[in-house]
Amino acid sequence: MRLTHLQRLEAESIFILREVAAECEKPVLLYSIGKDSAVLLHLAQKAFFPSKLPFPLLHVDTTWKFRDMISFRDSVAKQEGISLLTHINQEGLSRGINPIDSGSGVHTDVMKTQGLRQALDLYGFDAAIGGARRDEEKSRAKERVFSFRTAQHRWDPKNQRPELWQLFNARKHKKESIRVFPLSNWTELDVWQYIYQEQIPIVPLYYAAPRPVVKRDGLWILVDDERLPLFPGEAPEIKKVRFRTLGCYPLTGAIESDADTLPAILSEMLLCTTSERSGRAIDFDQAGSMEKKKQEGYF
Amino acid sequence: MPPSTPFSNHSLDEYLRQQEQKDLLRFMTCGSVDDGKSTLIGRLLYEAKLLFSDQLLTLEAESRKRNVPDGKLDFSLLLDGLLAEREQGITIDVAYRYFSTDRRKFIVADTPGHEQYTRNMVTAASNSDLAVVLVDARKGVLTQTRRHSYLLSLLGIRHVVLAVNKMDAVDFSEEVFSDIEQEYRSFVRSLASIQVTAIPLSALLGDNVIEPSSHTPYYSGPPLLTYLETVSVNETEAEKPFRMPVQWVNRPHQDFRGFSGRIASGTISQGETIRVAPSWKQASVSRIVTQEGDLPKAIAGQSVTLVLDQELDVSRGDVIASHKATPGVTDQFQATLMWMDEEPLFSGRSYVLKIGTCTATATITFLKHKVNVNTMEHLAARKLEQNEVGVCNLSLDRPVAFDSYAENRNTGGFVLIDRMTHHTAGAGLIHFALRRADNLHWQTLDVTKQARAHMKGQKPCVLWFTGLSGAGKSTISNLVEKKLFAIGKHTYVLDGDNIRHGLCKDLGFSPPDRIENIRRIAEVAKLMVDAGLIVLSAFISPFAAERDFARSLFGEGEFLEVFVDTPLSEVEQRDPKGLYKKARAKTLLNFTGIDSPYEPPKRPDIHIETTKESAEEAATRIVERILMSG
Numbered sequence: 001m002r003l004t005h006l007q008r009l010e011a012e013s014i015f016i017l018r019e020v021a022a023e024c025e026k027p028v029l030l031y032s033i034g035k036d037s038a039v040l041l042h043l044a045q046k047a048f049f050p051s052k053l054p055f056p057l058l059h060v061d062t063t064w065k066f067r068d069m070i071s072f073r074d075s076v077a078k079q080e081g082i083s084l085l086t087h088i089n090q091e092g093l094s095r096g097i098n099p100i101d102s103g104s105g106v107h108t109d110v111m112k113t114q115g116l117r118q119a120l121d122l123y124g125f126d127a128a129i130g131g132a133r134r135d136e137e138k139s140r141a142k143e144r145v146f147s148f149r150t151a152q153h154r155w156d157p158k159n160q161r162p163e164l165w166q167l168f169n170a171r172k173h174k175k176e177s178i179r180v181f182p183l184s185n186w187t188e189l190d191v192w193q194y195i196y197q198e199q200i201p202i203v204p205l206y207y208a209a210p211r212p213v214v215k216r217d218g219l220w221i222l223v224d225d226e227r228l229p230l231f232p233g234e235a236p237e238i239k240k241v242r243f244r245t246l247g248c249y250p251l252t253g254a255i256e257s258d259a260d261t262l263p264a265i266l267s268e269m270l271l272c273t274t275s276e277r278s279g280r281a282i283d284f285d286q287a288g289s290m291e292k293k294k295q296e297g298y299f
Numbered sequence: 300m301p302p303s304t305p306f307s308n309h310s311l312d313e314y315l316r317q318q319e320q321k322d323l324l325r326f327m328t329c330g331s332v333d334d335g336k337s338t339l340i341g342r343l344l345y346e347a348k349l350l351f352s353d354q355l356l357t358l359e360a361e362s363r364k365r366n367v368p369d370g371k372l373d374f375s376l377l378l379d380g381l382l383a384e385r386e387q388g389i390t391i392d393v394a395y396r397y398f399s400t401d402r403r404k405f406i407v408a409d410t411p412g413h414e415q416y417t418r419n420m421v422t423a424a425s426n427s428d429l430a431v432v433l434v435d436a437r438k439g440v441l442t443q444t445r446r447h448s449y450l451l452s453l454l455g456i457r458h459v460v461l462a463v464n465k466m467d468a469v470d471f472s473e474e475v476f477s478d479i480e481q482e483y484r485s486f487v488r489s490l491a492s493i494q495v496t497a498i499p500l501s502a503l504l505g506d507n508v509i510e511p512s513s514h515t516p517y518y519s520g521p522p523l524l525t526y527l528e529t530v531s532v533n534e535t536e537a538e539k540p541f542r543m544p545v546q547w548v549n550r551p552h553q554d555f556r557g558f559s560g561r562i563a564s565g566t567i568s569q570g571e572t573i574r575v576a577p578s579w580k581q582a583s584v585s586r587i588v589t590q591e592g593d594l595p596k597a598i599a600g601q602s603v604t605l606v607l608d609q610e611l612d613v614s615r616g617d618v619i620a621s622h623k624a625t626p627g628v629t630d631q632f633q634a635t636l637m638w639m640d641e642e643p644l645f646s647g648r649s650y651v652l653k654i655g656t657c658t659a660t661a662t663i664t665f666l667k668h669k670v671n672v673n674t675m676e677h678l679a680a681r682k683l684e685q686n687e688v689g690v691c692n693l694s695l696d697r698p699v700a701f702d703s704y705a706e707n708r709n710t711g712g713f714v715l716i717d718r719m720t721h722h723t724a725g726a727g728l729i730h731f732a733l734r735r736a737d738n739l740h741w742q743t744l745d746v747t748k749q750a751r752a753h754m755k756g757q758k759p760c761v762l763w764f765t766g767l768s769g770a771g772k773s774t775i776s777n778l779v780e781k782k783l784f785a786i787g788k789h790t791y792v793l794d795g796d797n798i799r800h801g802l803c804k805d806l807g808f809s810p811p812d813r814i815e816n817i818r819r820i821a822e823v824a825k826l827m828v829d830a831g832l833i834v835l836s837a838f839i840s841p842f843a844a845e846r847d848f849a850r851s852l853f854g855e856g857e858f859l860e861v862f863v864d865t866p867l868s869e870v871e872q873r874d875p876k877g878l879y880k881k882a883r884a885k886t887l888l889n890f891t892g893i894d895s896p897y898e899p900p901k902r903p904d905i906h907i908e909t910t911k912e913s914a915e916e917a918a919t920r921i922v923e924r925i926l927m928s929g
Contacts, residue, residue, distance in 0.1 A: 014602035049590040051551040164425035171721040
């Protein structure tokens with residue numbers, strides 16, 4: 001008897017989730033509605049079975065998520081044993097921050113990064129569990145599983161705590177906090193394969209369907225509601241598209257695809273030649289942009 | 300390597316099943332600065348066609364920015380993901396990359412070569428099965444090559460690839476290669492059983508990385524990737540005795556009580572008898588619970604929840620173990636320590652120790668020696684600086700379950716955490732328990748502390764005065780003693796200067812000596828409290844860690860920390876003994892407040908601000924506090 005690759009990953013993530021619950025006073029699971037969050041939630045339910053989740057879920061809503069994401073989130077929140085909190089940066093909202101006029105940088109900083117910091121401070125969470133993976137991006141590849149944050153939520157990448165064996169150091173002073181990444185060692189393929197194996201429900205946007213889109217800066221952008229202003233001469237076309245990653249809809253590019261089932265998505269993925277973050281506008285801003293955002297408290 | 304044609308549903312399932320059955324090799328690259336570690340991994344990913352097209356485009360653009368010649372790529376840019384790394388062109392922290400070939404899945408950790416980031420290299424080694432040690436063919440085996448190899452052997456890595464890189468720069472010379480190989484092999488012979496495979500290669504040009512090179516006819520072995528795909532690294536955890544550190548007590552309702560954890564080694568079956576360490580209680584496993592249903596059997600690596608057939612008191616930190624081959628249980632052991640914090644380790648200091656899921660307080664009772672990593676020589680030492688390795692004895696505040704690191708990585712490795720900063724300060728590998736704990740018993744005496752205290756009509760305690768030199772500790776403690784004496788209490792003052800003339804006259808003022816000084820005073824105060832006295836100790840005692848240590852020797856309410864708080868500007872002006880003047884003139888070194896730090900107490904039991912309160916008022920307040928508490 002030998003463990004398969006996914007069994008090993010699953011067991012490691014469950015171990016990490018239990019360590020957070022055992023060592024931190026007030027953890028929260030950051031639920032971003034995407035496929036990684038879906039896997040994370042699934043693993044958390046396994047980790048504490050037959051008990052309920054010992055921590056709530058938190059969604060930081062930028063108010064520009066796809067409508068399908070919000071309805072999916074609301075159906076998850078109704079599940080037995082799940083308590084989901086939603087936070088919106090009201091101050092940002094009243095300043096009229098949005099991804100179209102303010103630009104992706106400002107919008108992400110105010111509505112996502114600052115919104116997250118507000119929510120963590122408001123509820124006094126000392127550990128935030130997220131679905132980030134090391135294979136996503138170069139600065140993520142350098143991050144610890146238990147990643148320490150100062151009272152100002154800053155990450156100091158040059159001075160991370162050594163993390164030996166499976167011994168995670170969750171000790172901190174008051175107001176300091178820890179971000180925990182149970183999926184650190186998963187790849188995008190692992191995530192999809194696990195979703196397929198476990199039949200985990202995901203937002204329908206991951207499946208290809210005819211949708212109204214416009215092409216901007218080389219990305220297919222979904223016209224999800226009337227808030228997306230069309231430029232002169234721009235008209236939405238109906239294309240069969242799907243998303244490899246989900247975020248704020250004006251900042252997230254779709255790919256043309258016929259993959260409308262999990263096996264089809266998987267085989268498309270296996271033949272694919274671009275990385276998943278290529279669909280995200282925020283990473284293009286400047287070199288090292290993810291690291292800068294993370295230092296400021298972005299997940 | 301990714302497939303190149305679309306799948307039918309059937310062939311997809313087949314492909315995924317194959318992926319699932321592949322085994323995993325976790326390896327790392329290490330070696331000295333600029334030996335080409337990041338470049339080698341970049342080359343490996345590139346040649347094996349494991350880079351996405353957008354990653355390649357970014358790499359090409361960034362290489363041009365770095366003035367790399369046209370058409371060439373700087374592969375280190377793929378891994379050095381931090382801005383500071385790209386600015387300085389060095390690796391600071393470990394980068395993890397994930398890839399798979401037709402034969403295997405890999406997690407590779409690219410580690411820094413600079414000595415100051417050794418802790419990050421050790422982090423990677425603790426979870427690796429194999430290491431690729433790079434050596435620059437032009438430079439040969441360097442100090443850092445030896446240091447890294449020594450650390451690999453300590454951490455129990457058995458397989459090492461000696462990658463002699465930059466062979467193109469020495470015209471692929473056979474002589475250069477075999478000289479380096481021989482030198483390295485003779486060094487490694489002194490280390491624990493490491494198997495070495497040497498490969499001449501060029502990460503820059505790709506020789507012997509994926510394909511055999513025509514430039515090295517003298518080398519008949521496989522290229523690097525082929526070796527990594529085929530080397531046998533046996534997973535033996537499942538064959539070792541059963542151990543499961545309890546992470547979390549799972550108690551959803553009255554009728555269910557399970558113990559959740561990840562199996563560190565061995566296997567467990569339903570109905571099997573287990574023992575719980577350190578209590579040694581015995582029970583049998585009635586259920587192995589998972590969300591998908593109960594399992595008949597579970598093996599090392601799995602996360603499960605065990606239900607026992609009896610109501611035992613088991614909590615986080617306990618280890619559920621095979622009843623036939625039990626782990627050791629001890630509160631004192633000897634271990635190798637790798638120190639990683641900027642603040643050195645001092646003999647006598649205490650730290651938070653984490654082993655498995657168990658947390659305890661550990662005091663370094665004896666630093667046996669440190670190791671010179673170049674010569675393997677043992678040197679006497681009273682402290683370990685960052686990146687130094689030594690052997691020491693530790694004493695814990697309670698017994699914990701353990702195996703020796705050589706037997707079991709998961710139950711024999713521990714970390715030490717600084718009690719003030721919470722930094723992960725050191726990593727340790729347990730050798731063996733010290734039997735002293737069993738054989739050295741306390742002499743039990745018939746006349747107890749309580750009896751002696753009762754006869755004197757007082758509650759013995761220690762008043763621990765702390766503050767800068769000249770703050771007023773001696774003045775106030777003298778006043779307090781006079782007042783207590785006047786009302787018939789039995790007291791004794793331990794004064795800094797007086798003790799330094801006798802008990803501690805062999806000690807100077809360096810940090811390790813200051814720590815030893817306070818340890819002795821704390822132990823003396825403890826004996827006096829045991830004798831029933833009210834003890835007043837008046838020492839600068841600048842470090843919070845030592846004051847906490849002193850506090851840990853006493854029972855609840857027996858230790859009162861009195862912070863005599865006088866600002867530095869004020870004591871410097873008073874300067875009753877003329878010491879500050881000397882310290883400023885640098886004729887007196889290591890003087891607290893000037894060139895040696897003072898860590899003020901965060902929550903003193905009694906706080907005296909001498910600029911707001913006279914010595915007389917302060918003394919009255921302290922006496923009232925003592926009488927109030929009995």
